[in-house]
Each structure stands twice: as C-alpha cells, then as structure tokens.
Amino acid sequence: MAMHRDAFLDRVQERGAYDTAYEADRAARVVLALLGAHLVGTDRTELAACLPETYALILLNPLQAAEPLSPERFVRATAAWIDGATEETAKWDVGAVLSVAAEAAGEDLTRRLLLQLPPGYELLFGHVRAG
Template sequence: MRMHWDEFLKAVQERGEYPSRDEAERATRVVLGLLGAHLVGEVRNELAGRLPETLAIVLLNPLQAHEPLSAERFIRATAAWIEGASEQTATWDVGAVLSVVADTAGDDLTSRVLIQLPPGYDLLFGRPQAS
C-alpha cells in the first residue's frame, strides 16, 4: 500500500528532527535520488509502489551513479548534493530518510533492497544485520 506524501514527510521530519518540512523534503529527495541509482528491476519498482507518488518518481528517475557507492561514499554524495551539509549531517539525513523507507517497505522488501546494495547499508536503513 502506498504511503501518503504528508505522512511520509512528517515521519522523516520527526525522525530527523528537522525544524521545517522543507528540510525534510530536501533530504528525502536527495537520498531517494541517490538510492534509485543503486536499485534495479522489480525491487526498485516495488519500493516505488509503496512510496508517495512524487517520491516514487524521484526513485525511478535517479541521480546518476557510475558505480555502486559504498555506504560511506553514499553519505559523502548526499553531503555534496545538500547545500551546507557535512558528512555528519548527511549521515543523519540518510538515516532519517532510509529508516522511514524501511518502515514503509516492510522487512521483506527492505531485505531485498539491501541485497542489491553494497555492505554497510543495513545500518543506514536502521536494520543492522547479524554478521
């Protein structure tokens, strides 16, 4: 079931403790744009189907990544796309957005998303895997 735009942004704003909805939206768009470049096929389409339509479009029309980014490089890329961000604030942004994505997707789909990503993303989604 698709989550509503207001509900999704409210969850990101609360989790990220953003003072404004605009900040939550900016972080969400950048993180999902970068994430979309790393996912393919049915998993990306299924995840898009659970996100608000506006964000599904962002996920399906991603920012370009020439290679899969490690979790650390994903954070650095996020910092580069968000004006005034540092790696520390980008880590916070990524965690806030991806943990809401994981909640929206559910455990099964989140597990399938993580299979497509390099190691370390489980922590960004707030779903640490046993090693």
C-alpha cells in the same frame, strides 16, 4: 499501498529532527535520487509503490551513479547535494529517509533491497543484518 506524502514527510521530519517540512523534503529528494541509482528491477519498482508519488518518481528517475557507492561514499554524495551539509548531517539525513522508506517497504522488501547494495547499508536503513 503507498504511504501518504504528509505522513512520509512527518516521519522523516521527526526522525531527522528537522525544523521544517522543507528540510525533510529536501533530504528525501536527494537520498531517494541517489538510492534509485543503486537499485534495479522489481525491487526498485516495489519500493516506489510503497512511497508517495512525488518520491516514487524520484526513485524511478535517479541520478546516474557510475558505480555502486559504499555507505560512506553515499553519505558523502548526499552531503555534496545538500547546501550547507556536512558528512555528519548527511549521515543523519540518509538515516532519517532510509529508515522511513524501510518502514514503508516492510521487512521482506528491505532485506531484498539490502542484498542489492554494497555491505554496510543496514545501519543507514536502521537495520542490523542477522547472521
């Protein structure tokens, strides 16, 4: 079942230590739009089903990525889309949003999502890949 929008935003705001829900929402929109370009098939649809409708639609109608971005480039791309962001703040934004999305998705789906992404995303999702 999808996480309620307010609950999702509260978690992102708490994780990201944002002053306002607006900042949490802005980070969630950018990160999920970029993430959606990297995911395909039923895994993306399943993740969307775990998210509030607003964010599910963003995930399912992503910004187009010409190529899969490494975690570092994903963070850089996030910084480019958020006014006033630096790579350091963008890393924080990505981690806050993806860790809450991973909680909503659960372990099994998160593991499958990580298999679709280039190596190194585990830390952004708040996971460490088991050997």
